[in-house]
Amino acid sequence: MTEALLLSRLQFGFVISFHILFPAFTIGLASWLVFLEALWLRKREERVRDLYFFWMKIFSVSFGVGVVTGIVMSFQFGTNWAGFSSAAGNVVGPLLNYEVLTAFFMEATFLGVMLFGWQRVGHRTHFFATCMVALGTLISTFWIISANSWMQTPAGYELRDGVFYPVDWLAIIFNPSFPYRLAHMVLAAFLTTAFVIGGISAFYLYRGKFPEKAKICLRCALVFVSIVAPLQIIAGDFSGQEVRENQPAKLAALEGHWETGSNVPFVVFAVPNEDAQRNDYAWQIPHLGSLILTHSWGGEVKGLRDFPRDQQPPVTIPFFAFRFMVGIGVLMLLISWYGLWKLKRGTVFDSRWYLRAWMAMTPSGFIALVLGWWVAEVGRQPWVVYGVMRTAEGVSANITSGSVLGSLITYIVTYLLLFGFATWYLIKMLRTGPVPAPPRARTIPTAARPLSLGDEEMGERP
Amino acid sequence: MSAAEILPVIWYFIIGFAVMMYVLLDGFVLGIGILTPFADHDDQRDLMMNTAAPIWDGNETWLVMGGAGLLAAFPKAYAIVLSALYLPILAMLIALIFRGVAFEFRFKAHRSRWVWGVAFAAGSLITAFMQGLILGALVEGMPLTGGKYVHAQAFAWFSPFSMMTGVAVVFGYALLGATWLILKTEGRVQRIAFDLTRPLMLAVIAFMLLVSAWLPFVNSHLMDRWFTWPNFWYLCPVPILTLINAAALWVAVIRNRETEPFVLSLCFFLLGFIGLVIGIWPNIVPPSLTIWQAASAPSSQLFVMVGAFIMIPAVLGYTAYSYRVFRGKIAADAGYH
Numbered sequence: 059m060t061e062a063l064l065l066s067r068l069q070f071g072f073v074i075s076f077h078i079l080f081p082a083f084t085i086g087l088a089s090w091l092v093f094l095e096a097l098w099l100r101k102r103e104e105r106v107r108d109l110y111f112f113w114m115k116i117f118s119v120s121f122g123v124g125v126v127t128g129i130v131m132s133f134q135f136g137t138n139w140a141g142f143s144s145a146a147g148n149v150v151g152p153l154l155n156y157e158v159l160t161a162f163f164m165e166a167t168f169l170g171v172m173l174f175g176w177q178r179v180g181h182r183t184h185f186f187a188t189c190m191v192a193l194g195t196l197i198s199t200f201w202i203i204s205a206n207s208w209m210q211t212p213a214g215y216e217l218r219d220g221v222f223y224p225v226d227w228l229a230i231i232f233n234p235s236f237p238y239r240l241a242h243m244v245l246a247a248f249l250t251t252a253f254v255i256g257g258i259s260a261f262y263l264y265r266g267k268f269p270e271k272a273k274i275c276l277r278c279a280l281v282f283v284s285i286v287a288p289l290q291i292i293a294g295d296f297s298g299q300e301v302r303e304n305q306p307a308k309l310a311a312l313e314g315h316w317e318t319g320s321n322v323p324f325v326v327f328a329v330p331n332e333d334a335q336r337n338d339y340a341w342q343i344p345h346l347g348s349l350i351l352t353h354s355w356g357g358e359v360k361g362l363r364d365f366p367r368d369q370q371p372p373v374t375i376p377f378f379a380f381r382f383m384v385g386i387g388v389l390m391l392l393i394s395w396y397g398l399w400k401l402k403r404g405t406v407f408d409s410r411w412y413l414r415a416w417m418a419m420t421p422s423g424f425i426a427l428v429l430g431w432w433v434a435e436v437g438r439q440p441w442v443v444y445g446v447m448r449t450a451e452g453v454s455a456n457i458t459s460g461s462v463l464g465s466l467i468t469y470i471v472t473y474l475l476l477f478g479f480a481t482w483y484l485i486k487m488l489r490t491g492p493v494p495a496p497p498r499a500r501t502i503p504t505a506a507r508p509l510s511l512g513d514e515e516m517g518e519r520p
Numbered sequence: 521m522s523a524a525e526i527l528p529v530i531w532y533f534i535i536g537f538a539v540m541m542y543v544l545l546d547g548f549v550l551g552i553g554i555l556t557p558f559a560d561h562d563d564q565r566d567l568m569m570n571t572a573a574p575i576w577d578g579n580e581t582w583l584v585m586g587g588a589g590l591l592a593a594f595p596k597a598y599a600i601v602l603s604a605l606y607l608p609i610l611a612m613l614i615a616l617i618f619r620g621v622a623f624e625f626r627f628k629a630h631r632s633r634w635v636w637g638v639a640f641a642a643g644s645l646i647t648a649f650m651q652g653l654i655l656g657a658l659v660e661g662m663p664l665t666g667g668k669y670v671h672a673q674a675f676a677w678f679s680p681f682s683m684m685t686g687v688a689v690v691f692g693y694a695l696l697g698a699t700w701l702i703l704k705t706e707g708r709v710q711r712i713a714f715d716l717t718r719p720l721m722l723a724v725i726a727f728m729l730l731v732s733a734w735l736p737f738v739n740s741h742l743m744d745r746w747f748t749w750p751n752f753w754y755l756c757p758v759p760i761l762t763l764i765n766a767a768a769l770w771v772a773v774i775r776n777r778e779t780e781p782f783v784l785s786l787c788f789f790l791l792g793f794i795g796l797v798i799g800i801w802p803n804i805v806p807p808s809l810t811i812w813q814a815a816s817a818p819s820s821q822l823f824v825m826v827g828a829f830i831m832i833p834a835v836l837g838y839t840a841y842s843y844r845v846f847r848g849k850i851a852a853d854a855g856y857h
Contacts, residue, residue, distance in 0.1 A: 122624035122625075140603040163585075223819070455603075456603050462606075
């Protein structure tokens with residue numbers, strides 16, 4: 059039983075960490091496609107349309123992997139977490155169902171028109187389809203973050219016989235952590251995409267390929283990051299305030315604070331020692347912890363020792379994941395602001411080392427994003443619904459550890475294959491690059507059949 | 521009648537509708553996959569896949585709707601069924617993964633192209649078989665002890681009946697796929713589809729008879745409603761219509777009609793599904809978990825019902841729109857290149 063629990067946790071962590079990479083990337087990429095197509099509709103420049111087609115192909119592969127790994131998620135709650143589903147289905151189920159109803163269908167349907175409809179619908183209709191896909195990704199983010207946030211900061215429910223009953227839907231959807239976490243996640247997704255766009259464009263410039271097109275992309279990515287990276291740091295700070303208030307044990311874990319006190323230091327580096335309930339090899343800056351967390355010199359911060367051992371989250375993963383995430387955030391800020399200065403001086407596209415810095419930062423958003431989720435999810439332990447229901451109570455009672463071990467290995471093998479092939483095809487597309495896209499035919503040749511009346515409408519529209 | 525009595529009934533139909541939409545829409549896409557090995561060469565396989573490429577994703581979403589709907593409206597049923605059928609669900613999900621990415625990867629690949637041809641065919645076949653197996657296991661029932669399914673055996677779903685329903689669904693989806701190809705293609709591919717439709721039709725009729733004959737011997741008393749007097753008289757339009765439908769389908773195929781076979785195959789599935797839904801009612805997990813016992817809180821069901829009543833018509837609207845955009849015979853160079 060405990061083995062099935064541990065394996066189910068590992069499996070959930072693995073399939074969700076893998077899955078989130080793709081939606082996060084496509085959330086940003088869909089909005090980027092909206093931007094590119096709008097730009098093309100205004101300016102009608104060939105190179106912008108080429109860029110649109112190039113990123114659309116990358117989008118389609120990423121979205122495909124996101125869809126199939128997402129279906130796994132929607133069944134995972136039932137297969138491995140039947141206890142959680144039975145207890146919290148009343149609350150979480152409707153939120154997930156709203157995600158399907160308001161987002162998944164829209165994304166999936168208009169995706170078809172976006173990918174295959176270029177020759178079949180008017181330009182404006184095509185643009186509308188792109189917008190619907192992008193809107194779908196954002197609506198989907200809204201619901202899934204709402205559901206996850208409710209598990210972090212449950213509200214608007216009452217508990218009867220171990221089952222959650224909804225009392226106030228608005229309080230459930232807009233639970234205390236939701237607005238901060240939604241902002242943090244959407245900005246993270248945008249940053250992730252911006253660094254892929256900027257990194258790949260820097261690669262082209264570095265190699266002297268597609269210079270005109272790559273300059274457009276890198277400039278956009280650079281300016282975008284220089285605005286969004288500081289916003290993200292502010293959003294992260296707000297999120298931290300919220301965690302201090304609602305999930306003090308998580309905050310203590312990610313900060314590595316064992317003792318409650320005012321004037322707490324900021325732990326720059328340490329090796330958290332859970333057995334001894336203290337940090338080893340700590341290197342810390344006095345007062346800075348209180349300053350960051352409470353925005354005052356002597357603010358009080360709760361320490362982990364205030365919580366019984368069986369209510370403490372694991373410390374090592376949140377502690378280090380948080381530090382790396384923040385470090386990446388700072389790097390993002392530095393590279394973009396320095397780039398702004400270089401952009402002003404006109405030297406940004408010729409600086410070899412600066413282009414290499416962007417290339418190196420290509421995966422930075424993905425790494426920060428996954429680390430951030432590890433902070434959030436490992437930090438929530440040992441609870442599945444924070445403070446109310448333990449993760450151990452959520453696991454399915456009637457699954458064997460053998461089954462779960464088998465499924466975990468199957469998922470690992472399958473996802474590694476998926477990741478390998480997806481990466482390989484993405485590299486192939488990068489090698490081809492934003493080559494000229496096909497011109498739009500005025501009519502569609504169908505296989506051996508005269509054009510029907512409907513087909514003739516498909517020429518260029520005013 | 522109170523909300524707690526009415527809402528589960530409404531939700532039984534909403535989820536029934538979602539599952540039916542899934543079976544009809546993804547059924548033909550999975551059918552295409554099952555039939556791709558019968559194509560002469562790779563260009564024909566591309567063509568077959570391209571008939572569904574713009575719409576498969578939307579079709580598959582009905583499965584997610586069914587799953588999320590079950591979690592929202594009948595969380596107990598969701599928890600029991602999915603955890604009890606752990607391994608078949610796993611196999612179905614893995615197969616769906618390979619089937620789904622094949623649409624994207626096959627057209628990006630060169631040397632590894634064959635891999636995604638195999639993945640598409642095998643993924644579709646295994647998905648169909650597993651869905652049939654899951655259906656069979658559900659029909660056979662999951663007896664509960666004290667409100668819980670305590671059967672901790674990983675292979676409790678294995679039985680001759682569930683194997684048979686697995687094979688039956690493979691043939692059923694293949695029929696949907698073949699008639700879809702008749703509708704959407706021309707020339708050689710259409711000929712292949714016509715030639716496949718006749719034996720598939722016979723097989724599906726045979727399986728329907730076999731299932732009907734076997735059901736009275738299944739422990740879950742699923743079909744008691746069908747075989748008690750006077751119910752049979754009220755319900756007899758369903759089997760009669762099924763027979764008429766089978767005859768009409770046969771005639772349409774013999775006469776080389778292009779549209780009717782697909783429509784009639786959909787109706788065939790629809791009638792079978794209605795028969796099943798009547799049999800299972802009022803249980804959500806046969807033999808004994810009723811929709812009222814498994815229901816989520818009335819507030820939860822009401823909250824999503826409002827969304828479902830607004831959004832499902834909208835979804836149907838833009839689904840119809842996308843089918844209209846991609847109507848007509850598929851062109852050899854369809855795609856976004």
